[in-house]
Amino acid sequence: MIYTVTFNPAIDYIVRMDKPLDPGMTNRSVSEDCFFGGKGINVSTVLKNLGIENTALGFAAGFTGEAIVESVIKKGIISDFIMLKDGISRINVKIKSDEETEINAQGPEISQGALDELLAKLDKLEKDDILILAGSIPSSLPSNVYEIILERLESKGVIFVVDATKDLLMNVLKYKPFLIKPNNHELGEMFGTVLKTDDEIEEHAKKLQAMGARNVLISMAGDGAMLITEDGERFRVGVPKGTVKNSVGAGDSMVAGFVAGYMKTKDYRTALNMGTAAGSATAFSDDLATGELINSIYETL
Structure with a gap:
């Protein structure tokens, strides 16, 4: 089985305008769209579109988190998200006019207890299962959370795929992704x-x-x-x-x-x-x- 992890999923709210954004004034859109995702969920979605069964893990919170999880299930992806007690999953606003302006939200706080719950789920992975880790780490999680996960699973024969940048990537190379x-x-x-x-x-x-x-x-x-x-x-x-x-x-x-x-x-x-x-x-x-x-x-x- 393939597993993806999305630590900080989001609803991307796309707003299209036919005029330049005018700060401080009321602006009106010509169309809007909502996309549910995050890097891990994106990977899961395309895998499913190619006929590959997979399980999406991660954290979600509030009514936005419920909507994100529902969207994952509707796509036919196995959902194993942890619902956080406080906060809401992110809504990122993307304004498309003559220029593109983005407002990316911070997302909910992830407690040590919630992280432990995720680690317990990952401990169930078996030899030749594939784990895909993608994207940045929310500020409420340890900066070495990728290393924590890979170290726990290294002896189990899990296959690691990592899509990250700079130190986040360099620090996991010792686990031979x-x-x-x-x-x-x-x-x-x-x-x-x-x-x-x-x-x-x-x-x-x-x-x-x-x-x-x-x-x-x-x-x-x-x-x-x-x-x-x-x-x-x-x-x-x-x-x-x-x-x-x-x-x-x-x-x-x-x-x-x-x-x-x-x-x-x-x-x-x-x-x-x-x-x-x-x-x-x-x-x-x-x-x-x-x-x-x-x-x-x-x-x-």
Whole structure:
């Protein structure tokens, strides 16, 4: 079974305007949308869209949390969220006019007792289960919570996938994650440099492998993606043709597509292409990509 964890899920409230935002005045929208997610939930959704059963874990609170959990269940994903007693899950406001303005909320406080409850759920994972950890850590949790989780599960043979940045990622490499997914800019920042060529990207990805990572998937926006495998192979893929509508969830979709592709074939080239197709399909959609669109793009790679 695949498990995802979303520590701080949110409702993204999208407000579209046909005029520039006028601070201090009453502004009126021309359309609105609500999207329920968070990085782990995004991964779970795309996995489900590709026909891969999975369980979404995390924390939710209040009426917004209930709505988020309900949305997960409606998608056919197994939900095992912990409902917090106080606070509400986040509502993030995204204002789209001539410019894009975001107001991201902080989210509810997560107590040590709630964290212990999550850890108890994760202790039930078994050999060859896949655990996907993605995103930042809420301020109410220990900054080393990723390390706490991986250390507890390391001896059980659980397969780790980590999509995080900087120290959050660097500090878990000692637990030998199966897959990590920095983008090329994040990879350079980890080593205090700017990476300009494929060879430089490969060189620094291999440094992360020397620190423990098994496979390094580097997303490169309009330049495609690169995979450095644990076998020392380098695979490269470009970007499919399409009109970019949305960047939210594209990286999460790439992780989901890669995991789905590898689970089905155990082939790294296939996994890279499926990951690229999934990330691109979400970028070409108003919401997270459907399985149908992902598979149609995959056929072009």
